[in-house]
Amino acid sequence: MPLLMKTIFTLFVSLPILAAAANKPPKVNAGPDKVVVYPSSTSTTLSGSGSDAEGAVTFLWKQISGVSTATIAKPTAAATKVSALKPGIYKFRLTVTDNSGVSRSDTVNVSVFQKLTWTVAGVAREALVHPPVNGTGTASPVVFAFHGHGGTDSAYAAKGFELSWPEAIVVYPQGLRTKGEILDSTCRQSGWQTRVGEVNCFNGNIDQDLKFFDAMLTTLKNKYNANLSLVFAHGWSNGAAFVYNALWPGRRSKLAGIGPSGGDMDTIAGKKPIPVIHAAGTQDIKDTFLYQQQDVLAIRNLNQCSPTGTVWATGPGGLLGTRYSSPINDPVVFLQYDGGHIYPSTVPPLIMRFFREVAGGATAAPLITTVYPRVSSNLSAKRLP
Secondary structure, rough: OHHHHHHHHHHHOOOOOOOOOOOOOEEEEEEEEEEEEEEOOOOOOEEOOOOOOOOOOOEEEEEEEEOOOOOEOOOOOOOOOOOOOOEEEOOOEEEEOOOOOEEEEEEEEEEEEEEEEEEOOOOOEEEEEEEOOOOOOEEEEEEEEOOOOOOOOOHHHHHHHHHHHHOOEEEEEEEEEEOOOOOOOOOEEEEEOOOOOEEOOOOOOOOHHHHHHHHHHHHHHHHHOEEEEEEEEEOHHHHHHHHHHHHHHHHHOOOOOEEEOOOOOOOOOOOOOOOOOEEEOOOOOOOOOOHHHHHHHHHHHHHOOOOOOEEEEOOOOOEEEEEOOOOOOOOOOEEEEEOOOOOOOOHHHHHHHHHHHHHHOOOOEEEOOHHEEEEEEOOOOHOOO
């Protein structure tokens, strides 16, 4: 072999072999969280997906938490039915593997609620209940979540409050026909009373929702060993008005804390201090952001809160939570986010975080300097038409 060719050949074989182009991992999506109402339903469909730019993929579903009786119909399909579900929270993992053996996984939650019914003042009532994951051996805290005007218990249950505090009893009650504060003057849509002593516009009952609250608490104590010293109430829009203007003044002795969101308080007069977290959209015009801000300022005043707050939470979409400490152990958190009369998915976990802190003690946070002027203790004149 000529010397030049031999030299080139030697250099060629001595060069490191270039590695093949790096394999890109597959994409995987286990689909949206699911809500199941027991006992009318004991199954749901998991709608997963996955793909790979370089070829085919395989799927594998596996249950990783929840009651072990659940059955996965097609573990190796992208979408599959799961059945034999009982009340509780289930988590399923979808793993997608490409033709090079590289895998990626994603999870989906399935909340199975027990539907409970009552007859209160001759009227049928219902609520969807998440039983505590620890069972009834230990008294469990209770969280009520009241939907907005025109809402339903099953739709509001999709907010997933129980996912952030599975040890708690989480209750999604169903409202009855009421008048809306701004819309629905003809009393056609579901909602809640908004003052103590209110006569329902449809059935003529007085304080129907306060009585419903009492009935639910009694059942939760007897059925699930509810801890009646740790009862919390959250409400959205009309549900917030119920919590602020009926539940707080009418049942303060039964509440450990409240979390109204996207709603107004009629007045601070006659109310006793209580831990509060309030969430509001900065562009809300249905329940004006400024008025909600004023409500929180009045509550801070009532709870003797520090005039300076601490950063308690931050997040996407302008999310900012400011916590105001209270020497009488009634802290206030104001949670604001960009947007109008909407409910971001980032809010429910923070509502539950606040309730958990009230139940078990709050944590420190860095100081911020944003201070707003205090307001009159009576806000009844600020209502919109």
